[in-house]
Every structure is written in C-alpha cells, then in structure tokens.
Amino acid sequence: MDADALRRRVADLLAAHDPATTDRLDFLRARFDAGLAWIHFPEGLGGLGAPRALQQVVDQALEAAGAPDNAPRRIGIGLGMAAPTLLRHGTDAQRRRFLRPLWTGEEVWCQLFSEPGAGSDLAALATRATRDGDGDGKGAGWIVDGQKVWTSQAHLARWGILLARTDPDLPKHRGITYFVCDMTDPGVDVRPLRQITGEAEFNEVFLTGVRIPDTHRLGEVGEGWQVARTTLMNERVAIGGARVPRESGMIRLVADTWRRRPELRTHDLHQRLLRLWVDAEAARLTAERLGRRLALGHPGPEGSGMKLAFARLNQEISGLEVELLAEDGLGYDDWTLTRPELVDFTGRDAGYRYLRAKGNSIEGGTSEVLLNIIAERVLGLPPEPRTDKDAAWKDLPR
Amino acid sequence: MTTPAPPDLLYSETEDDLRAAVRSLLTDHGGPTAALAEAERARPHDPGLWRSLATGMGTAGLLVPERLGGQGATAREAAVVLEELGRSVAAVPYLTSAVLAVRTLLGCDTARPEVAGPLAALADGGRVGALAVPLPTAPGGAPPVTVRGGAGLSGEITSVAGAAGADVLLVPADSGLYAVDTTAPGVAVTPVTPLDLTRPLARVTLTGATAILLAEPARARDAVADALLTGAGLLASEQLGLAEWCLAETVRYTGGRHQFGRPVGSFQAVKHRLAALWLDVVSARATARNAADALATGSPDTAVAVAVAQAHCGEVAVRAAQECVQLHGGIGMTWEHPAHLYLKRAKSDQIALGTPGRHREALARLVNLPGPVG
Ligand SMILES: Cc1cc2nc3c(=O)[nH]c(=O)nc-3n(C[C@H](O)[C@H](O)[C@H](O)COP(=O)(O)OP(=O)(O)OC[C@H]3O[C@@H](n4cnc5c(N)ncnc54)[C@H](O)[C@@H]3O)c2cc1C
Secondary structure, eight states: OOHHHHHHHHHHHHHHSOTTTSOHHHHHHHHHHTTOSSTTSOBTTTBOSOOGGGHHHHHHHHHHTTOOOSTTSOOHIIIIIIHHHHHHHOOHHHHHHHHHHHHHTSSOEEEEOOBTTBSTTGGGOOOEEEEESOSSSTTOEEEEEEEEOSOTTTTTOSEEEEEEESOTTSBTTTSEEEEEEETTSTTEEEEEEOOTTSSOOEEEEEEEEEEEEGGGEESSTTOHHHHHHHHHHHHHHTTTSSOOOTTOTHHHHHHHHHHHOGGGOOHHHHHHHHHHHHHHHHHHHHHHHHHHHHHTTOOOTHHHHHHHHHHHHHHHHHHHHHHHHTTGGGOOSOOSOOOOSSOOSSSSOHHHHHHHHGGGGTTTSOHHHHHHHIIIIISOOOOOOOSSSSSBGGGSOO | OOOOSOOOOSOOHHHHHHHHHHHHHHHHTTHHHHHHHHHHSSSSSOHHHHIIIIIISOGGGTTSOGGGTSOOOOHHHHHHHHHHHHHHTOOOOIIIIIIIIHHHHHTSOTTSHHHHHHHHHHHTTSSOEEEOSBTTOOTTSOOOOOEEOSSSEEEEEEEEETOTTOSEEEEEETTEEEEEETTSTTEEEEEEOOSSTTSOEEEEEEEEEOOEEEEOHHHHHHHHHHHHHHHHHHHHHHHHHHHHHHHHHHHHHHHHOEETTEEGGGSHHHHHHHHHHHHHHHHHHHHHHHHHHHHHHTOTTHHHHHHHHHHHHHHHHHHHHHHHHHHTGGGGGSSSSTHHHHHHHHHHHHHTTSOHHHHHHHHHHHTTOOOOOO
16 A cells, blocks of 8 residues: 555545535544544554555645544544554454544543552552353453542543453452443443643542443453553553654744743743753654654654653743743633643643643653663663562552 | 754664674774773874775765765765764774865865865875864854965964874865865974863964965855864764763663662662663754754755754763763773763763854754844
8 A cells, every 4th residue: 555545545535525515423434434544554444554654645635635633532542542452452343343433533532540549550450340240141241349540531431441450369460451441331430630730631430330241351351461551552652653843832832932022031041942942853853763663663662762751841841931921921821620622732821831741741651650661671771679579469568 | 934854864774784884893993992092092093993994994985976086975874984983982083084074175176186186085095184173163153264375374273183193184274275284394283182082182383384275265164164064963973872882881881780789770760860861862863863864965954953963962972971980980980991981072072063052052043043132
C-alpha cells in the first residue's frame, strides 16, 4: 500500500460519502470501514495493514476535502491505550465490538488502573474480582469490588479498561486480571474529583458488585499485568509519533506574547525564553527522530524520554509565561467547577496552563518512575533491591 | 513561523559503515588511552593516526567534490567522523583542517590553481591546513581583522586552533584572504598551553610574510562566514560523540563499582542523573543531526539549525563530562583516567566557534525574539 493507492482510496471514500451532505458519524463510520481510520491496523478493523507513517497522507487528504475528524472525542485513553491493547490481546469478537465506536468517538474509554493505595506501585492494587457463576455456563463471569481514583473522563466513558486482583495468594504481579468494565453497570459510581485547576477532569470510581461477563476479560486469568504493560507502553509512546511544526504548543503562546508585548520584556526573561525555545526545538527534533524510527519499525528508546521531556518543558514554559505576564499573570480565568472533555492547554489562560502542567509529571507514570525505567531498561543499570517481588500479595504491608 | 521540509535525522547505511570503519581504526589505535599518551607528547597531533584516518580512509576529503580531489560526500558523513573523534578525543586536526580550512577554500574560486592546489592537498590529507581566526569566533560575527596586507602580511592572531602542526594557514586580512606557508620567512607559530590537551592552540605572528591572495575581501568574508557556520554545525557532532562516551563510560563504571554493599549505579540518586543525561544526549543527537542535514542539503534553515545545535550540544557535552568526573569519584580526578581529557575538550568546545550564549543571541535575531530595548 503506497501513498498513491491511499490517495485513491480517500478519493473513493469522498466520492461515495460527500462530506458536505453526509452526517458526521456516518462519514466517520464509512471512513473506518474503508480502512482509513488508523491505516496500520488490520483490514476489517479500521486499517489496511499499511505503514503507520503513511497515515498523514490520509489525514491531509481528508482535511483538504473538509471531511469531519474524530476530534474532539479523540480522547487519548481510547485511541492511545485501549485500542492497541484490544488489538494485541483482544479476541476477534472483542475487537469487532469495541474498535469502531472507539475510533469514531461514539464510545469514550477510561482507564481504571490507579487506586488510593496503588499509584506508582500499580501492581499492588486491591480491587477484587471474584468468579460469578459456575465458570463454564452461559452466565459465567466476575463480580468486582473496589475503588479506583484519578480516573480521567470516567464521567464521559462508556467503557473502562480495568485491572483487578483475581488471586491474592500469588505475588502481586501474578494475581491480576485485565477486564473491560461497562461503565453503565449499576455497581459503578463515578464521583467528580476537583483538581488544582478548579475543574474536575478526573474522578473517583467506586465499584460495588459490578458484574463483568467473562467475554469482557482481556487476556488470560492472572496475566493482567502482561496485558497492562502493553497499555502502559503505549501510554508513554502515544506522544512522539506526530510531526509538529517548529514553535508549536506552549512555546508558541509565550513567543507570541513576547512579540506582541515588548513592554513586558526583561533581560532575565529573554535569556530564559531563548533557553526554553532551544529546549523545545530540541524536544521537537527528538520527537521527529522517534517518529521516523517508528515509521521504519524501529521504535527506539527515545519514546520513554519524550514524556519526561515534555513534562519538564510544559512546566517551565508555563511558569515563565505567568511571570512574563506580570500583572495579568496574577489573575485566573475561571475557578468554577467544570467537567472538561479534553485537556485544552491552549483554550485557557496562562494560570490554567501553569497549574495543569503540574500533572504532566504525575499522570501516566511520574517523572521519577520514568527515570527509573530509563536507567534500568535503557541504560541497563542495576535494579533497586526489592523485597516485595516474591511474597504473596496478601502478605504485603499496606 | 514555518517549518522547512522535514529533515532526515536518521543515519544512512553508508554513514553507519563509515562510522564502523572510523571507530574500528580509533579503537585499534588505542582509543582514549592512546589519546592520553598522545597528549603527553610534545607534538601537535598524532601523524600516524592522521595519515590512516585522513589519507588511508579518505575522510579528509569528505566535504570536497570529486572533481576537486575529494570524496564528494556531505556534512552528514563528516558529522559521523566527528562523532567518533569526539568519542575518542583523538588528537587529529579534522575539525580545523578537513572542515574549517577546507570549507574556507571551497568558498573561494576553486577554478583558480592557487585555490584548487591547496584544496586538493588538504583533501587527500597530504597537507594540513588551518583557518587563522581565534577559536572562539562565532559564525555571523566575523572576527576583527588584525592582519594587514601590503608587501607581505603583518599582524597577530591569537588562539588559532590547529595552527601548530599545520602546513598552510588561511589568513583573513584587510585586503582579502591569503594562503601562508607556515615554513615561510616572517611566519611564527607559537604554541600556547591549551586547556584542551587534545586540540593545540597557537599564536600566529606575521611580519611581512609572503602570502598568496585567495579571495578579495567580500568573497573572503563570505568564505570565512560559511566555514565558521559549517564548523559550528559539525562541532555539535563532536560534542555529541564526546557526551555519548561520557554517559556510556559512567554507566559502565557505576554499574560495576560497589559501595555500601550495592553497585553504586543501583542508587536512585545516581540512576536519575544518568537517565536525565541520557535524555540530554538523545536530544543532542537530534539537534546535531538536524544541523548536519541542513548543512548537507544547503537548507534555508541552516543558520537556525546550527544555532540550536550549538546552544544545546555545547552544554550537554559539558554536563556529560562533569557528571563523568563526578560519578567516577576519586578516580575521575586522576590524570591516569581519561575523563579529564573529555572535560577539557568539552569545556573548550563550549567556547569554540561561539559560546551557547552567543548562539542563543543569534537565534533571537533569526527567529524574531528580540530582547528588551535598553
Ligand atoms: C491529571 C491526572 C490524570 C490521571 N488520570 C488517570 C487515569 O485516567 N487513570 C488512572 O488509572 N490513573 C490516572 N492518574 C493517576 C496516575 O497514574 C498516578 O497519579 C501516578 O501513577 C502516580 O501515582 P500516585 O499518585 O499514587 O503517587 P505515588 O506513587 O504515591 O508517588 C508519590 C511520590 O513518590 C514518588 N515515587 C513513587 N515511587 C517511587 C519510586 N519507586 N522511586 C522514586 N520515587 C517514587 C513519585 O514519583 C511521587 O513523586 C492520573 C493522574 C493525574 C495527575
């Protein structure tokens, strides 16, 4: 499948479904069925088994034709994490059921991993899944009880990827199973958790007697940790593949303000701005390198560093921006409790960016944990001594 | 702000092969241990190693078109050679002769025998050249001209890298650019004891020295400016190679060194520093490749790419070398361990061809981020 063949497919799609007259969702469904959603996915699942690098050919052609996009429901958890996990570990029936509405944005996903007592040490999680029914009859399934926390977009989600403990007698990594949780089940209680920014983008989720059919299990019983690793790896690499123009994202906002408002300039801010501009450009070029390597099928270890780099950059740039704005930096746009669909760094003011960026070094693995991962898996430095690896989960101090 | 055509930031197969060949030559030659021994000899560079690298492998002529006696390669390949030279801190005049002097000559009228002759001699490594400007000179800001023409050249230029050991000096003077034979009467090349033991520095004093005019003033200025830009862009690759060695060596050492009953590298305080350094090196690679690719393709983005690479890589290399010394503990402070050679090279590379601060100032102009007035 080369670029020309893809352009022909796009032309066929547009001919059959004129974006000017076709309903948005109908168009997105047709695009999925034509294999033009994520072209590197297999045929029949929204893709064509084509090289990932060519996706931009499709995106550009469709954008030029004014076709609708799956934004704003392009929520990272579904596209970036649930989808690759379903693709790799799901059954055929699961992939056929879940992938299309996930991609079109009709069904939003959330990630029910973290718990009050299990964040960085995710494998310590305590949410229990016990067998329900005889195990081989029709209604065989699971009953889940526990509490999840910091669950982004749970209030919008139709499905959640869920980790639960199925065997407390095994060491913590071995007794976990991975499920797809129906967020409309009566046992699921989603409560907003207000954040540092004032809004509630994440939630607490209480799970009480939630029934999950065995057909919604992903991977084998007790092998949830292996499945979760696919999710987590994709979570951290999700960034990076995209080509972004120079001076995009946060640095653009500060640079624009700098150019527009000469009265705010000081020598100290100038020095710091130039340093951050260089750092942002270095990070952009590193992501460009990673994107190229991914496209050629050599993922390269740069991926684990990108999240770290962007977290640092976002925090430093947004901090500088508030300072640059001086008097204006003292104000804040809106403290009312809102339930945003997306994290929108550009749509709000500098104070919001400054506060929200603090989460970048915590969500999806803290910077400290990522540094450990780079040191051990990329550089091969010796691991920390561990006392919890082989003990049964139920015997661990909590 | 528009982004130019996406650069190619990966290494080609040819470049990988070239790297393997250069690395194996440098390893056979003894790597940093040999560089240390070489630094103690009172000679400007290692002639045997230079011959194998420059003439034997043909790397001296990478930037020179084949019709002018070179290999007809590009800045991308020269960058790979410099990465390996940085990794081994080898004392060879690659940057000063094969990059700076060669690029200066390429900026002159190569149809003239006065230019083509020395160019071919530098390209095959038979002769060594140096551009007679102070090493800290940044591209964009031409050095003050301290040499006057007339009946022979007269004047003094300080901190010229690679002048000691050079056969020919390319001297910018008020009346143009000249070639001066270092053995000619009226030429004194006085070595200065350098901070960086692996890159000799000298003061060049000319008193009515016989010289051959290579280019008139305007063309001379452009030729020197282009050479400085190319040199600065490629220096980033040397800095990258240097930083990579420091990181790899420190990871190796701390992984094996035991204190408090554990490998030192298993302590998080050490691990996190090395992981952060790894990220620095990864991003330095992206910026250095970007500069090399821009130079190779003559991209309109070259000035920005070079300024970014220099502002970034200079600091990464110094940090890497400092971490290397620190995390080696006492051994890192000894003369026997090669870490100091890397620190000395890194620190003087940071000043060479423009400090990071100068490159950031250049960027402020290039990307329209002007400073406050007054
Ligand atoms: C905005 C946001 C959105 C989120 N969305 C979701 C979501 O949708 N779904 C979900 O499941 N989770 C989500 N999370 C949770 C997130 O994954 C966790 O917060 C994160 O993994 C850290 O866990 P913790 O908060 O328990 O911190 P802890 O693990 O308790 O860490 C506390 C501090 O100790 C440090 N620390 C911990 N272990 C180590 C170690 N081994 N070495 C060195 N330092 C260590 C940490 O770096 C941190 O600084 C979200 C978090 C945020 C901030």
